Amino acid sequence: MENNKLSVDQAVPKLYQKAREEGIVTVFDRYEAQQPQCGFGLSGLCCRHCVQGPCRIDPFGEGPQVGICGATAEVIVARNLLRQVAAGAAAHVDHAYDVLEVLEKIAEGAESYGIKDAEKLKQVAHTLGIATANKTEQEIVKEMCQVIYFDFANSSTAPMTYLKANSPKERLELWEKLGVLPRNPDREIREALHQTTMGMDADPVNLILKTLRLGLVDGFAGLKLATDLQDIIFGTPQPVVTEANLGVLKEDYVNIIVHGHVPLLSEKIVEWSRKLEEEAKKAGAKGINLAGICCTGNEVLMRQGVPLATNFLAQELAIVTGAVDLMVVDVQCIMPSLAEIAACYHTRLVTTMPIVKIPGAEHVPFNSETADTASQEIVRMAIASFQKRNPAKVYIPREKAKVVAGFSVEAIVKALAKLNPADPLKPLIDNIVSGNILGVVATVGCNNAKVKHDWFHIELVKELIKNNVLVVTTGCSAHALAKAGLMDPAAAELAGEGLRTVLTAIGTANDLGGPLPPVLHMGSCVDNSRIGDLVIAVANYLKVSPKDLPIAASAPEYQHEKALSIGTWAVAMGIMTHLGVIPPVLGSPKVTQILTQDAETLIGGKFYVETDPYKAAAGMIEHIKTKRALLNL
Ligand code: SF4
Ligand code: FE2
Numbered sequence: 254m255e256n257n258k259l260s261v262d263q264a265v266p267k268l269y270q271k272a273r274e275e276g277i278v279t280v281f282d283r284y285e286a287q288q289p290q291c292g293f294g295l296s297g298l299c300c301r302h303c304v305q306g307p308c309r310i311d312p313f314g315e316g317p318q319v320g321i322c323g324a325t326a327e328v329i330v331a332r333n334l335l336r337q338v339a340a341g342a343a344a345h346v347d348h349a350y351d352v353l354e355v356l357e358k359i360a361e362g363a364e365s366y367g368i369k370d371a372e373k374l375k376q377v378a379h380t381l382g383i384a385t386a387n388k389t390e391q392e393i394v395k396e397m398c399q400v401i402y403f404d405f406a407n408s409s410t411a412p413m414t415y416l417k418a419n420s421p422k423e424r425l426e427l428w429e430k431l432g433v434l435p436r437n438p439d440r441e442i443r444e445a446l447h448q449t450t451m452g453m454d455a456d457p458v459n460l461i462l463k464t465l466r467l468g469l470v471d472g473f474a475g476l477k478l479a480t481d482l483q484d485i486i487f488g489t490p491q492p493v494v495t496e497a498n499l500g501v502l503k504e505d506y507v508n509i510i511v512h513g514h515v516p517l518l519s520e521k522i523v524e525w526s527r528k529l530e531e532e533a534k535k536a537g538a539k540g541i542n543l544a545g546i547c548c549t550g551n552e553v554l555m556r557q558g559v560p561l562a563t564n565f566l567a568q569e570l571a572i573v574t575g576a577v578d579l580m581v582v583d584v585q586c587i588m589p590s591l592a593e594i595a596a597c598y599h600t601r602l603v604t605t606m607p608i609v610k611i612p613g614a615e616h617v618p619f620n621s622e623t624a625d626t627a628s629q630e631i632v633r634m635a636i637a638s639f640q641k642r643n644p645a646k647v648y649i650p651r652e653k654a655k656v657v658a659g660f661s662v663e664a665i666v667k668a669l670a671k672l673n674p675a676d677p678l679k680p681l682i683d684n685i686v687s688g689n690i691l692g693v694v695a696t697v698g699c700n701n702a703k704v705k706h707d708w709f710h711i712e713l714v715k716e717l718i719k720n721n722v723l724v725v726t727t728g729c730s731a732h733a734l735a736k737a738g739l740m741d742p743a744a745a746e747l748a749g750e751g752l753r754t755v756l757t758a759i760g761t762a763n764d765l766g767g768p769l770p771p772v773l774h775m776g777s778c779v780d781n782s783r784i785g786d787l788v789i790a791v792a793n794y795l796k797v798s799p800k801d802l803p804i805a806a807s808a809p810e811y812q813h814e815k816a817l818s819i820g821t822w823a824v825a826m827g828i829m830t831h832l833g834v835i836p837p838v839l840g841s842p843k844v845t846q847i848l849t850q851d852a853e854t855l856i857g858g859k860f861y862v863e864t865d866p867y868k869a870a871a872g873m874i875e876h877i878k879t880k881r882a883l884l885n886l
Contacts, residue, residue, distance in 0.1 A: 254281040260567070260706030262736050264499045264650035268570040271648055277597055279569045280588065284702035296840035297330040303451035312840050322451060330841035331460035332449040334817070338467045339445035341818030344585055345475025345779060346438050348515055352482045353401055355517055355621045359486070360394040365521070365624040368394070369488035373663075377481050380418045394485075404474065407437045416473035421789055423798045424826065427856065433466040433825070438474035441467060461847050465856070468821025476782035476819065483552070483779075484661070487520050490555035490776065491667075493659040497561035497735035500653030502576045506542035507533045507639040509632065510562050510571055513583035514777065516552035518605055518619055519545065521628040522581060523557050529632045536636045546571060547586045548728060548777035555659050555776050564707070564732035565812070566700035572600050575646035579635035583619070584609055586699070586813065599641040603631055654738040658774035660725070662786045665773070671762035678794050680759075685803065686886055689751035691721040692877030695775075695784045696730040698808035698816040701834050707733035709809035709833045709866045714739060716870035718771040721749035722877065725787070728778040730809065739772045747771060781819055785826060795884075800827025800857025803880040805873040809833035809866065820860065824848075827857030829876050831869050835862055 256266040259281055272279050293299040298310040300320050308320030310329060319325055324332075359366050368374055368390050375385045375393070383396045404413045412434040417425060428434045435441045445467055448454045454463075484490075502508050509526060511519040526541040533541045544562035545553050553559040562571050565586055571577055572594045580591065581603040592613030595602040604610050605619035605627065615634070619627045670677040684690045694717050700706055710733035714724050718739075726734055738744055745756045745768035756768035763769075775783045784806075792799045806823045808816050810833055823830045838844050853859040861876075863869040 254285055258705060261708045261711055262498065262563070262567065262652065262706060262733075264563070264652040265567055265570060265706055267650050268499070268567075268573045268648070272570065272573045275573075275597060277573060277594055279594075280566060280590070280702055283590075293840075295835075295837060297333050297837035298326055298840035300324060300329045300333070302332065302449065310840060324455065327457040327841045327843045328455050328460070330838050330844045331457040331464075332454070334836070334838055334844065335445055335460050335464045335467065336449050337814045338464050338471075338818045338821050339442050341814035341816070342438070342467045342471035342475055343442050344815050345471050345479065345818070346442065348584065348779065349475055349479035349482065350405070351515060351517065352479055352486070353398065356394055356482050356486060357398045358621050360391045360398065363621055365621055366486055366517075368485060370484050373481070373484045373489050377485065381414065382418070401478065405437055405439055408440070410436060412436060413438065413473060415478055416469060419473060419477055421792060421799065428469065428825070431462060431465070431855065433462055433469060435466050435470045435474075438470045441470045457841065457843055458847070461844065464821055465825050468818055468825050471818040472782070472785065472822030472825070476779045476822070477785065479779040480776070480782045483516055487516055487556050489663050490659040490661040491664050492657060493555070493558040495554060495558045495560045495656050495658065496653045497656045497732065497740075498653040499563055499567075499571060499574060499649065500651050501542075501544050501560035501562060502574055502649045503539070503542045504576060504647065504649060505539045507536070507538045507540070507635050508542050508544070508577050509635045510544055510546055510577050510580040511549050511553060512546040512568060512580055513587060514548045514585045515583050516549060516556070517621070517624070518581070518583045519549040519553045520556070521624050522631060523553050523559060525625070525628040525632045529629065529636070532633065533636050533639070536640055538636070538639050541632070541635070548779070549583065551728065551731060551777040551780070554656075555661070555774070555780075560653075561656070561732050561735055563736070564700055564729040566702065566706045569594050572598060574649050575643065576649050578638040578642060579603060579631065581605060581631050582609065585815070587611070598646060599638055599643060601634055601638045603634065652736070654736055655741040656735045656774070657740055657742060657770050658735070660773040660775050662783050662790065665787065668759055668763050668769070672759065678790060682791065682794060684751075684755045688886070689721065689755050690723050691751070691874070692803035692805070692881065693723045693725060694804065694873055695781070695806045696724060696726045696734070696809060697728050697778065697781055697806065697819065698811035699729045699813050700733070701810045701812040703834055704810045707737065707810075710734060711737045711739070712866040713807065713809050713833070713870050714772060715747060716867060717873070718748040718752060720870070720874055721752040722874065723752060724772045725775050725784055726772055727775050727780050727784065731774045731776075734772045735774065740770045740774055742767045742770050745769070745771050778815060778819065788826065788828070797884070798827055798857065801880060801884060803877040803884070803886070805829045805831060805876055807831035807833070807869065807873065809869070824852055824858035824860060825856055829859055829861055829873070831861045831863060831873060833864060833866070833869060835864065836860070
């Protein structure tokens with residue numbers, strides 16, 4: 254790929270060049286090798302749900318208009334989308350369930366993990382209707398686990414407790430009316446697979462309603478559940494200062510990269526890297542340097558201040574530095590190509606989960622029982638690997654940026670409380686009402702090889718903050734913005750005057766000696782639930798529905814099925830959700846119309862597809878202005 258098409262992150266072309274010179278193929282080359290991509294697949298018009306197929310529908314009306322079974326374009330597109338959203342929800346629910354199992358083990362006396370945030374434990378317990386007075390933490394945890402397990406065991410038609418306990422009444426009533434309230438999350442995922450197999454549902458509207466239901470499964474049994482339980486076990490994030498980009502790797506340290514999603518692993522690696530520092534020194538290193546990729550990177554950044562190495566699309570290039578002694582992964586967003594690239598260096602790639610094995614990688618089984626021994630083993634493998642590093646192959650780019658992160662809802666409220674201790678949300682609301690803050694946009698999600706790396710995230714956000722839109726962010730979007738310096742308080746000068754005034758007032762009240770950054774890092778992809786919590790808190794404060802707020806969400810460079818399920822949850826919450834990459838639905842005019850237009854009347858939110866960042870910013874600003882006008886602001 255030509256250098257100017259690769260990335261706006263300047264570390265990327267440098268390492269891409271190094272890869273080329275060393276004969277290494279990366280995601281950028283594989284993307285080019287796939288061109289042109291299949292038009293049927295791009296428009297969602299290919300079905301492989303049975304072995305009579307694959308069937309393809311001719312979007313131009315000349316070839317077949319139905320599959321062999323008679324499935325129309327509308328059915329094929331809607332079924333494909335539901336399967337993708339079900340898969341995305343499954344990923345997050347499985348993640349949350351892993352954390353739930355560990356929480357239960359903590360109550361049973363497991364020693365590898367504990368309760369770091371007793372306040373959050375009580376708060377979540379209260380939300381679930383569990384009394385906490387005169388109970389030990391263990392007793393509360395046990396009761397809480399029982400309530401949550403009941404959601405997974407519930408075979409009746411009763412909706413999920415976790416969703417009911419955490420949703421505004423107006424949303425609950427609407428979801429019930431539309432018949433999209435999810436029951437047992439596992440059952441919903443199972444049923445979605447059943448509903449989309451050959452010879453089942455042929456009604457695109459019914460399939461889209463089920464898609465909304467699976468979005469809610471993700472939002473509450475995935476995102477919200479995972480975040481809450483992780484905060485209880487590992488602590489609720491508070492502001493931290495750190496750095497982002499591959500310049501955080503250190504030549505004279507043992508460099509370990511944690512990559513994947515669940516902090517059960519990465520937190521332990523952080524702990525043991527600190528404990529085994531002396532062993533690293535004995536091996537000739539100055540110490541152990543940790544850095545993160547993808548969401549597990551966000552998790553340890555938010556809670557431990559661990560720097561970010563890079564985001565999804567540049568994960569291979571981290572290894573191409575030749576300075577990574579070991580990369581340890583758990584689940585999701587891990588390119589299978591990593592093993593082949595690691596083999597070109599001394600880098601050891603370690604998989605840890607029974608459902609993620611990669612030929613060429615070493616496997617160290619990790620679970621709540623082996624957490625400590627496995628983590629020690631992995632850190633020691635890294636130290637041994639450091640001694641085999643070939644200095645001739647090392648190139649660490651200089652790029653890195655200052656990052657202020659750690660903005661959980663609790664941290665935001667705490668910062669606002671410095672302005673108004675009795676009524677912390679009031680300063681935020683007042684500034685929205687006055688127009689200092691025009692509205693709020695959440696940018697989330699991945700990188701996608703179809704988009705110049707990080708470009709859409711950064712251009713979009715610069716436009717938004719210039720127009721006084723406060724940006725909150727998670728996932729690989731957060732990484733892109735962090736690397737671009739937009740989480741450095743100095744970047745507040747890129748914000749419009751109103752927004753800058755607010756950021757400065759909050760920063761000053763919190764003795765930061767300057768403004769808050771114009772982009773608030775709220776965490777990993779599951780931490781989109783934090784954004785949901787903030788939206789609900791503001792809506793409740795104003796006594797309106799989330800759908801009435803001057804807000805929008807955007808997944809500028811998304812690639813994952815998880816992004817589609819998160820986006821569906823956001824739409825179900827009533828939020829206009831922008832997609833910067835065209836989803837595979839255009840083959841069905843009906844499905845496209847429902848998702849991008851009719852959904853708004855139905856549920857208050859809709860998808861908004863726009864592949865130009867400047868037009869997307871303008872579209873979201875227009876939407877925010879419309880919502881403001883409806884609130885008489
Ligand atoms: Fe073709 Fe129908 Fe089978 Fe899909 S389910 S592959 S459309 S016959
Ligand atoms: Fe993620």
